[in-house]
Amino acid sequence: MGMEGRHIAAIDLGTSKTALTVAEINGDDMQILYYRRLPSKGIRYSYVLNSGQAADVVRTLVADAEKELDIKITRTIVGMPKYSVRQETGRGNLKRSPDKCISEDEVNDLKRMSLDSYPLTNPETEEIFGAVAQSFSSGDEIGLTENDIIGVSSDVLEGNFKIFIGKKRHLHNIDMIFKELGIDVVQKCFTPDSTAKAILTQGEMDNGVALVDFGAGVTSVTVYYRNIMRHYAAIPFGGNAVTSDIKGECLIPEEYAEYIKKVYGGCMPDRLQGIGEKTLHISSGSAAPDTQVPVKFLSEIITARMKEIIDAILYEIQQSGFADNLKSGIVITGGGAALINCGNYIKELSGYDVRTGCARHFFSASGYENIYDSDAAVSAGMVLMAKNNRIPECVLAAGEEAMPEIDIKIDGDHGADTISGTGEETAEDVEEEETVFDNPIPDKPKKERTKKQRKVIWERISEQVGKAGEKFGGLFKEIYEGMDNEEV
Numbered sequence: 001m002g003m004e005g006r007h008i009a010a011i012d013l014g015t016s017k018t019a020l021t022v023a024e025i026n027g028d029d030m031q032i033l034y035y036r037r038l039p040s041k042g043i044r045y046s047y048v049l050n051s052g053q054a055a056d057v058v059r060t061l062v063a064d065a066e067k068e069l070d071i072k073i074t075r076t077i078v079g080m081p082k083y084s085v086r087q088e089t090g091r092g093n094l095k096r097s098p099d100k101c102i103s104e105d106e107v108n109d110l111k112r113m114s115l116d117s118y119p120l121t122n123p124e125t126e127e128i129f130g131a132v133a134q135s136f137s138s139g140d141e142i143g144l145t146e147n148d149i150i151g152v153s154s155d156v157l158e159g160n161f162k163i164f165i166g167k168k169r170h171l172h173n174i175d176m177i178f179k180e181l182g183i184d185v186v187q188k189c190f191t192p193d194s195t196a197k198a199i200l201t202q203g204e205m206d207n208g209v210a211l212v213d214f215g216a217g218v219t220s221v222t223v224y225y226r227n228i229m230r231h232y233a234a235i236p237f238g239g240n241a242v243t244s245d246i247k248g249e250c251l252i253p254e255e256y257a258e259y260i261k262k263v264y265g266g267c268m269p270d271r272l273q274g275i276g277e278k279t280l281h282i283s284s285g286s287a288a289p290d291t292q293v294p295v296k297f298l299s300e301i302i303t304a305r306m307k308e309i310i311d312a313i314l315y316e317i318q319q320s321g322f323a324d325n326l327k328s329g330i331v332i333t334g335g336g337a338a339l340i341n342c343g344n345y346i347k348e349l350s351g352y353d354v355r356t357g358c359a360r361h362f363f364s365a366s367g368y369e370n371i372y373d374s375d376a377a378v379s380a381g382m383v384l385m386a387k388n389n390r391i392p393e394c395v396l397a398a399g400e401e402a403m404p405e406i407d408i409k410i411d412g413d414h415g416a417d418t419i420s421g422t423g424e425e426t427a428e429d430v431e432e433e434e435t436v437f438d439n440p441i442p443d444k445p446k447k448e449r450t451k452k453q454r455k456v457i458w459e460r461i462s463e464q465v466g467k468a469g470e471k472f473g474g475l476f477k478e479i480y481e482g483m484d485n486e487e488v
Contacts, residue, residue, distance in 0.1 A: 007033075009065075009076040009394040010382040011058060012191075013174070015043050015217030015240065016335070018054070019376065020061040022069060022395065023363065023383045030363035030387050034065045035371045035379065045217045045236055047081035047167075051176035059181055075184045075394040077386055079191040079378055080129055081170045083218045083234045090118045090131070090161040098155040102138070107146055110136075110159045118163060129166040130190030132229045133159060145226070164190060164232060186391055192222045192232050194381035199333055199357040200224065209328035210317050211357070212346075213377065214309075214336025216240045221313055223320040231320030235312045239336045242305050249301050250293050252282055260298060266340025267306050268348075269299035275340075302339065310349050329353030335375040359384075 005026035012019040019037035023030050038061060042053030062073050092114030094106060111133065120126045136144045138154035149157070171188060178185050196211045205224040213220045216239045223231040242265070246257040260280055266272055275295050282291040317323050329352035332343055343354040358372050359380030365371045371380055 006390075006393055007071075007395040008383055008386040008391055009073050010078075010379055010386060011061075011076050012037075012079050012378045012382065013043055013046075013048060013054060013058075013177075014040055014378070015046050015215055015238070016040055017216075017375070018043070018057045018061065019379045020058070020065055021371065021379045021383050022065055022071075022073075023387070025387050030383070032363055032365035032368045032371050032383070034069055035365070035368040035376070036061060036064065037376075043217075045081070045083040046215060046234075047083060047170040048173035048177065051173045051180070054173075055177040055180045058177060062181065062183070069395075070398045072396040072398065073183060073394060074396055075186045075392070076178070077187045077189055077382055077391060077394075078174055078178070078185050079382060080174075080188045081166060082192065082213075082215070082220050083236055084170070085129055085164050085166045085190075085232070085234060087232055088118075088163045088165060090114045090163045091159065092117065092161070093156055093158040095156055096154070098153055101151045101153050102149055102157055104150055106157055107136070107150060107159075110157055111161070114159060114161055115163070120165070125168055126165050127168040127171060128163060130164045130193065132162045132164075132193065134162055134228060134230070135160050145228070162229070162231075186394065187386075187389075189382055189385060191378050191381060192220055193229050194385040195333075195377050196222050196224060196229070196381070198359045198362065198381035198384045199377055200331060201360075202227065204328040204331065207327040208322060208325040210313075210320075210326055210330045210352075212313055212330055212332045212334075212337075214238055214332065214334035214342075216335060219309055219313065219334075219336070221316045221320075223317065223322050223326070225322050225325050230322055231316070233316040233319070235309060235316070237305075237309050237312070238334075241309075242302055242336070245301050245305050246298065250282075250291060250298070252291055252293070256282055260293065261302065262338070264295050264298060265302050266299050266342075267303045267345035268341045269296045269303060271341055271344070272296065272299055299340075303345070306336075306339070306342070306345060307349070310346055313346075314350055326352060329355070331355055331357040333357045333374045333377045337374045362387075 005024045008023045008025065010021045010023075016039065017037040018040045019035065021032065022034040023032050038057050040054070041057050042048060042050030048054050066072060092110050094110045094113065096102070096106065115128065115131060133146060135142070136146060136149040137158045138144070138149060138152045139156045139158075140154070141152070144152070174188065175185065195213060196205070200209060200211060205227045208225045209223075211222045211224070213222075217236070219235045219238045221231070221233045221235070222229060243254060243258045243261055246252070246261055247254050250257065264275060264278070264280065269276065272295065276299070278295045280293040280295065280298070282293060284290055317326070330346060330350065332346065332354060333356070336342065337356050343356055346352070347354045356374060357377070358374045359377055361372070362384050370376060
């Protein structure tokens with residue numbers, strides 16, 4: 001493999017699959033050099049439960065990529081869990097001189113101050129996963145975007161933020177995996193925002209859209225309006241729940257249930273067209289008679305569970321406050337989006353227009369076109385974010401020595417709306433973990449480096465702070481209760 005460009009390694013720790021992506025970036029061009037996924041172990045509801053089991057899968061993926069590409073993976077970016085994340089509202093204000101226009105530096109100062117002044121009720125167990133600026137005001141004018149507020153003259157700058165808070169233990173377990181493997185975590189990504197930006201168009205995000213990601217253990221809902229992420233929620237049901245229902249109702253092994261779900265599964269049994277009248281014959285492999293499963297009966301099982309999930313999705317959309325602003329409707333992605341008639345069923349229940357989304361063609365992927373599958377959207381979003389954020393070199397050519405560490409002094413104040421946790425720390429350092437903005441501007445190193453040694457370092461800003469108080473709305477309270485008790 002040539003080493004002319006910058007190389008990114010990204011790992012998606014999903015409930016059903018773990019995926020490794022290696023990409024090469026040359027200027028504005030990005031090429032997927034490697035993409036592979038294996039069945040996950042030790043992961044539940046998108047968080048790492050058993051670090052040892054999860055590390056075994058990652059180790060296999062890394063070894064295969066290193067052998068195929070003749071490289072050594074030394075760093076990676078990793079997705080954070082999508083469940084057990086709640087959102088809170090943060091506010092901040094900054095007194096200033098009205099004789100000068102509001103600058104980008106002042107906006108970034110306000111972001112940091114708002115986070116620093118937002119206390120976590122349980123800082124020993126909780127951590128900020130991400131935050132998104134919602135609006136700014138200058139006293140006389142309210143509801144301004146960041147672009148609108150910069151350049152305004154005012155004696156006060158105020159901001160409103162959505163802050164996403166998760167469990168520190170879940171991040172610690174990720175650190176344990178990569179400590180064992182000897183790989184540095186450059187950044188832990190709060191993936192709902194990066195996934196959305198890989199799938200949704202600017203027009204959809206501006207006019208209002210809900211992105212629904214059907215994962216194996218978790219279904220997430222991300223609402224955008226006027227190009228800003230307005231709401232996020234995760235429902236602890238996904239494709240695994242559907243598979244479990246099929247297994248129980250049809251009395252077949254789980255692997256058979258998963259297979260027939262993917263090949264023949266669909267919603268709306270009366271609209272299955274040609275396959276609706278078929279009957280599946282599943283061999284028992286013994287003297288026992290074969291199991292016969294009518295495809296229509298299979299669809300009835302799937303439709304019943306999907307209705308529960310869709311009802312919860314629509315409830316979260318209503319809770320967002322933007323249900324009447326989704327002019328672009330709903331975009332579905334993830335493995336569950338591939339079910340026959342899934343989009344049609346959501347449209348029938350909700351009235352929204354629905355389309356199935358996968359990563360847009362921001363990169364070339366010859367030989368690895370499955371990166372464009374809907375269930376690869378999280379991986380695609382992470383590598384796109386890494387490109388835009390100028391994540392440093394993550395691999396070495398075979399036989400090349402690691403680059404020496406460099407000390408960077410930060411000049412100025414840089415940042416953007418979204419922040420997420422970083423992870424070069426080891427497991428022992430998890431208590432001191434920091435957060436950084438997702439879109440940092442690289443700073444200049446103290447001395448010139450060779451091409452192979454060039455790396456970009458960002459400012460580590462903002463301690464994890466936030467406000468406790470997890471909420472689940474009354475209508476769907478029951479479906480959430482007890483889920484966190486699964487954790488060991």
